[in-house]
Amino acid sequence: MQNTTQPAPAAKPAPPPKPVPPPEFREGDIATMDVASLIAIVKDPGATDFHKAKACQRLGEHGSKEAVLALAPLLANERLNTYARHGLETVEDPSADDALLAAMAKLHGDRKIGVINSLGKRRAEKAVPALARLIYGGDLNSACAAASALGHIGRLAAAKELQAALGKSRGAVRTAVADGSLVCAERLLADGKREQALAIYTQLAVPSSPKPVRLAAMQSIIREETSLERPR
Amino acid sequence: MTTRRQILQSAIAPMIVPSVVLGRRAGAVAPSDKIVFGGIGIGSRGSHDLSKILKFKDQARFVAICDVRNERRETIKSTVDQTYGDHGCQMYDDQFALLARPDIDAVLIATGDRWHTPLSIIAAQHGKDVYCEKPCSMTMEESWALADAFRRYNRIYQAGCQRRNGANFEFCKNLLNTGALGKLQTLYANVGPSVDWPPIPSRDWLAEEALPPKQVLDWDRWLGPAPWRPYHSSYVRGGWRNFYDFHGGGILEWGSHTVDLCQWAAGYDDTQPVEYEPVGTNVGPYQVHCRYADGVRLVMRDNGWNGALKTGSCSFRIEGDLGWVETGDASIIEASDSIKPLIRPTEEARMALDNHMLDLMHAIRIRQQPKASAAAAANSHVVCHAAFIAYQRGKTLSWDPARREFTNDEIANRMRSRAMREPWRV
Numbered sequence: 001m002q003n004t005t006q007p008a009p010a011a012k013p014a015p016p017p018k019p020v021p022p023p024e025f026r027e028g029d030i031a032t033m034d035v036a037s038l039i040a041i042v043k044d045p046g047a048t049d050f051h052k053a054k055a056c057q058r059l060g061e062h063g064s065k066e067a068v069l070a071l072a073p074l075l076a077n078e079r080l081n082t083y084a085r086h087g088l089e090t091v092e093d094p095s096a097d098d099a100l101l102a103a104m105a106k107l108h109g110d111r112k113i114g115v116i117n118s119l120g121k122r123r124a125e126k127a128v129p130a131l132a133r134l135i136y137g138g139d140l141n142s143a144c145a146a147a148s149a150l151g152h153i154g155r156l157a158a159a160k161e162l163q164a165a166l167g168k169s170r171g172a173v174r175t176a177v178a179d180g181s182l183v184c185a186e187r188l189l190a191d192g193k194r195e196q197a198l199a200i201y202t203q204l205a206v207p208s209s210p211k212p213v214r215l216a217a218m219q220s221i222i223r224e225e226t227s228l229e230r231p232r
Numbered sequence: 233m234t235t236r237r238q239i240l241q242s243a244i245a246p247m248i249v250p251s252v253v254l255g256r257r258a259g260a261v262a263p264s265d266k267i268v269f270g271g272i273g274i275g276s277r278g279s280h281d282l283s284k285i286l287k288f289k290d291q292a293r294f295v296a297i298c299d300v301r302n303e304r305r306e307t308i309k310s311t312v313d314q315t316y317g318d319h320g321c322q323m324y325d326d327q328f329a330l331l332a333r334p335d336i337d338a339v340l341i342a343t344g345d346r347w348h349t350p351l352s353i354i355a356a357q358h359g360k361d362v363y364c365e366k367p368c369s370m371t372m373e374e375s376w377a378l379a380d381a382f383r384r385y386n387r388i389y390q391a392g393c394q395r396r397n398g399a400n401f402e403f404c405k406n407l408l409n410t411g412a413l414g415k416l417q418t419l420y421a422n423v424g425p426s427v428d429w430p431p432i433p434s435r436d437w438l439a440e441e442a443l444p445p446k447q448v449l450d451w452d453r454w455l456g457p458a459p460w461r462p463y464h465s466s467y468v469r470g471g472w473r474n475f476y477d478f479h480g481g482g483i484l485e486w487g488s489h490t491v492d493l494c495q496w497a498a499g500y501d502d503t504q505p506v507e508y509e510p511v512g513t514n515v516g517p518y519q520v521h522c523r524y525a526d527g528v529r530l531v532m533r534d535n536g537w538n539g540a541l542k543t544g545s546c547s548f549r550i551e552g553d554l555g556w557v558e559t560g561d562a563s564i565i566e567a568s569d570s571i572k573p574l575i576r577p578t579e580e581a582r583m584a585l586d587n588h589m590l591d592l593m594h595a596i597r598i599r600q601q602p603k604a605s606a607a608a609a610a611n612s613h614v615v616c617h618a619a620f621i622a623y624q625r626g627k628t629l630s631w632d633p634a635r636r637e638f639t640n641d642e643i644a645n646r647m648r649s650r651a652m653r654e655p656w657r658v
Contacts, residue, residue, distance in 0.1 A: 019466045021436035031435070050437055053459065057435070060651070061643045082459040086651035114654030121649070121657075141655060148657060179357055182384055212359040216385050 120149025151180030154187025278342025398584030414554030429482035
């Protein structure tokens, strides 16, 4: 039985109230706007970063090619680059690749790397020559991003560039080229280009490859060569 | 054209297939040696995971912590050093420096959700095995990239879905698998209370606060792959949840446990439902009704913290045509009258995390994937993402698991991925 003389347990201190977004940082009507209205926000020089960011995110859901010209200038914006790429990555129209390629030629640092990553994600085959040049361009981070993007593009042209770069690159770039080559080989396998994929694995399964890559390549060779579905 | 014979001659024959390729650990460490762990982003939940690594001293040693917050680094170092009675835990603010250490076999990743997939993949590229907290991914695309990377590099991955190693959960699974419940009809996954985690998180921002010095908090690294927004201290204190750029709402927060349990119990680790119907609003109890191709139903439902039958948090229920069974973190197993005679006491649910960590350590030694592998976790997370997208779209969505696409909504297909903030990628 509870001793009634005991003091009542102390009440737990109330947790601090959750902060509430201020009116200027609420998405509001942007969530349900049509494409034309969203583009108008993105193009409006008086719109805030917040409103432009939200409009870009919603444009990414619409995937409209009409948004490409409005989104492209934001690729150079330090705060809005990601949002602009989100808007562009889902546009099926090749004009999105053109916008990203044009930006890649002008941008530097992380903004450039973001654009390279988006080109890889879109598997933009027309970007292969420009990406290949970046591997040898002297900027370490761009070179690594370009190697990764080529891997994701994963077509024969990309494979050719990666295979050439394996023999010419060193250090972190070589590791990125090797990682990209593994991804590229998987894409080729998925496209039915088994011999070309196996050629990449063979090139990677050498002692000079980074250990995780070498083991991955050897395992892939064994898997493919012992697969019941392999050509006989 | 390279022939198969040339490949075999050039790649495999000279190397005689080293044992590492056939499933042994890459670090050339004898199986009897301790597994060396590092940790990245360890807060409250991660500390619980870490306590299990520290508990099994005979099997593992924790040697390094990386965090963007100075206070967190020092707290974890203090805990680890006190446990071992030395000063051996090294602190890092750069994950690449920690991952470059050749002596580290595995990493515990318990950052915010936005970092889970990219960090796990980077760790795999560095030859590390991984224990990663859930939700394991922010998007479907990340889920697939995660599974691909761990298959590609043949690394071991254990998702923080520890109930796969909980005795009461396994007991219920076995009732289904042995036929006691009859033919499977419906699975129920508690997706947590919408009052705490509504199904659709906010896309708003909090007001900007003054940024602390970088040595106290590196905001750029804290944001990581999430899109830029102004700093607010609430995010860093755990208030990042319920914001769309950081969080997948209740469906990902708790479905990553309970939908995962349903997928595992039913043997659906390689497939997903083909239909997702959202029911309810964003402010009250909600459900998502799903249907598999074989006709089995999956119901994600908000039944509060402890479930309708008070079986505890993270509860799930299996209904067959001969009876039903339900359990959760309270270790109680509720069942239909037809099944009650079969119920036996089990080990308490709180032991699941111990078992789960031991499962990982065993998996690392024998080089076989543990119960919550990257492939299995990716699969159940895709189910959660599909339901999350259906809820946002406010309509019933049809899903093709083989083609990995919605068949009746193009906007939903565009929501399968998000752009990552530069320079991060998966």
